[in-house]
Amino acid sequence: MDDILIVGSGLAGYSLSREIRAIDAEIPLHMITTDRGDFYSKPMLSNGLQKNKTAECFRCRDG
Ligand SMILES: Cc1cc2nc3c(=O)[nH]c(=O)nc-3n(C[C@H](O)[C@H](O)[C@H](O)COP(=O)(O)OP(=O)(O)OC[C@H]3O[C@@H](n4cnc5c(N)ncnc54)[C@H](O)[C@@H]3O)c2cc1C
Secondary structure, three states: OOOEEEEOOOHHHHHHHHHHHHHOOOOOEEEEOOOOOOEEOOHHHHHHHHOOOOHHHHEEEOO
């Protein structure tokens, strides 16, 4: 099978990559994004900003 290119490292991008990896651990996966590629939960942003937390507090995984 050809390489797979995922555009965007948001929830959709990371969910898709996780599902592909679950069925094929070897296929080359590439992800391009306009941000840093870090994985974080956007729903946590609203609560965190109210508590004056920084973006670094929300990062679950580096890009
Ligand atoms: C403050 C906040 C709170 C939220 N709370 C909830 C909630 O409680 N419940 C809920 O269900 N949903 C919530 N959402 C919505 C939820 O976060 C989004 O539905 C979800 O993040 C969408 O995921 P996505 O991967 O489609 O898009 P995004 O997370 O927006 O990711 C898009 C990705 O594409 C990349 N990209 C964009 N343009 C390009 C380009 N031209 N080339 C390459 N890469 C590109 C971006 O850099 C990014 O990595 C909330 C959103 C926000 C902002």
